Amino acid sequence: MTVTTAAVLVPLLPALAAALILLTGRRAPGFVQPLAVLPTLAAAALAVYVAVRQGGGDPVTAAHPLTPTGNAALPIDLALRLDGFAVLVGVLVAVVAGCVQLYSTGYLRGDRRYPSYAALVSLFTAAMLLVVYTDDLVVLLVGWEVMGICSYFLVGHFWETPAARAASLKAFLVTKLGDVPFLIGILALASDAGSFRISTIVTRLTSSLSSFELAHPTLVALLLLAGVAGKSAQVPLHTWLPDAMAGPTPASALIHAATMVAAGVYVVARLLPVFTASTAALTVLAVMAALTMAGSALAALAQDDIKRILAYSTIGQLGLMTGALAVGNREAAVFHLLTHGAFKALLFLAAGVVIHTAGTGSLRALSRLRGLKERAPDAYWTMTVGLLALAAIPPFAGFFSKEAVIGAAEHAALDEGTAAGWIVLVAALVTALLTAAYAARLWLVTFHDPVHARPEPLPATVVHEHSTPVMTAVLWLLAVPALLLGLTYRVLPDWLDGGSLAPTLTTSVLATGVALVGGILMYAGWRRAYETDAATDPGPALLGPLAGPARAGFGLDTAYRALVVRPVRAAAGLVRFLDRTVIDTYVRGAATAPGLLGTLARRAQTGNVQTYLAALIGGALVLALAAVLVAAGE
Secondary structure, eight states: OOHHHHHHHHHHHHHHHHHHHHHHTTTOGGGHHHHHHHHHHHHHHHHHHHHHHHTTSSOEEEEEEEEOOSOTTSOEEEEEEEOHHHHHHHHHHHHHHHHHHHHHHHHTTTOTTHHHHHHHHHHHHHHHHHHHHBOBHHHHHHHHHHHHHHHHHHHTSSTTSHHHHHHHHHHHHHHHHHHHHHHHHHHHHHHHHTOSBHHHHHHHHHOTTOOOOOSSHHHHHHHHHHHHHHHTTOTTSOTHHHHGGGSOHHHHHIIIIISHHHHHHHHHHHTHHHHHTOHHHHHHHHHHHHHHHHHHHHHHHHOOBHHHHHHHHHHHHHHHHHHHHHTTOHHHHHHHHHHHHHHHHHHHHHHHHHHHHHSOOBHHHHTTOTTHHHHSHHHHHHHHHHHHHHTTOTTSHHHHHHHHHHHHHHIIIIISOOHHHHHHHHHHHHHHHHHHHHHHHHHHHHHSOOSSOOOOOOOGGGOOOOOOHHHHHHHHHHHHHHHHGGGGGGTHHHHTTSOOOOOOHHHHHHHHHHHHHHHHHHHHHHHHHHHTTSOSOHHHHHHGGGHHHHHTGGGHHHHHIIIIIHHHHHHHHHHHHIIIIIIHHHHHHHHHHHHHHHHHHHHHOOOOHHHHHHHHHHHHHHHHHHHHHHHHHO
16 A cells, blocks of 8 residues: 555545444444444554654655636645654544544443534544645645534534533634634735645745745734634633533543644644744744743633643643744644643543543542542543643653753743743743642642541542443553653654754753642642641642632633623624614515505405496596596696
């Protein structure tokens, strides 16, 4: 099998599986699980095959004309470009999707909507793989939008609950706020560059033999950045992601670890020369990344629900990736994308087991539940691995990739003296401290019994069934890359741009020290809280006056309601008033007048011949009299 054929099959298999499940799910429910799992696992195996065959060498390309656009210079092609970035991200997406499909067979066992859920996950996977492998911006946009609609349905899977309905609608609308300028940016970029092909655009911008420059680099970059902010949940379009936790936990792992939210980061990495062509755009990207990192870490420290903590954590880790891109280092960004996809998928799925076992995801409730780590030992140990990777403690995967980001920011700040470098460096160090703090808080409050706490163990009826073997197996499978993937920093440069990803002594000591300080402070706060019986949660106590604003996401949703939602609703009310009161009045009047005339005419039609003759004679007499009078007047 050629590399090109295998690459075509990688997104095609889950897409076909989605179609078959939708067509046969109700009539043959016994085939749903095999159709959900086997094609996705086959796609993962093929993605690994493609990566091995590509081997970090020259890009493998193929293209087939898809449709003319009316401009011979701007055709749309079904094009593939398999470079090191694409094949590695493709492996991540396919493997995480396969793990999610396997895990879902246990987690959603007995769910009557499992067929539609499995089909949507498969379609979602196919769309993301299309985004990863394609070399055409329009085809990329198709995958981009298919992910958006799948996300809408997956977040709203439990549509009976108001929270799920509201969350799905919010996710759809907020991401669309970014998608509209993203589309305009794609059209503007293609118009300037004369092509929809990503590789062509990048070559024209980076080739030493080309004098090509974008006519409006800042405008194009900012338009694209709006779409990235929506899909990758960056400030100010990040508010949809925490609410999206109303969906099933495995869907959260897929959407928020390796697929949709990573799409924006991946697109910027592919189009980085477009952004580096504008210093202003890079500064905006750096500020956006810094606000996202620090703000989401503070918000995570104040949340009570495990999944919301992990959602805010995802936002912050994506901020780290965009920070690396802001200083021009896409290798560090993609390295962290790969490690984050592994350990964040692990954390979400382990959280699913905790919720499955305890019947709640609230830290307040879990803090009163004794012996959870004995009831769910696999979730305890694998979540420990995931949290250590998240906190960037060596030698776990997150340590190496986060050090690559901080090292890139340090180089940009100290060696190049860029404002973006300083912004990202300071924000990344602050985020490292806060990340270790909320990771320690989640681990301590969830799994460790209070020291001198008075609350009694919760009744046994609160504890639900234990996780299934397949769920446990998936956790341990993902724990391996969460532990070891960072060690690939030696070989990844051969697949990427060739720059070093090795941690440096200064940044390693500084960032690890900062993370340890955050963990120690949280441990001390936890001990003090339980020993004094003052509280059950040390996070808000450490945040102090910031606890309330951080818990509410710093009031951004309130601001959106005041600045966007209420004006739009008021405008909609005005339009409805004008439509019903003004426009409908004219429409009804136009219909009423002929109706009245018809009524008069109908009453004149009595069916009596004598009446008709009398009216005819009377009319004739009137006409004759008028004629006589007119003649006499002459």
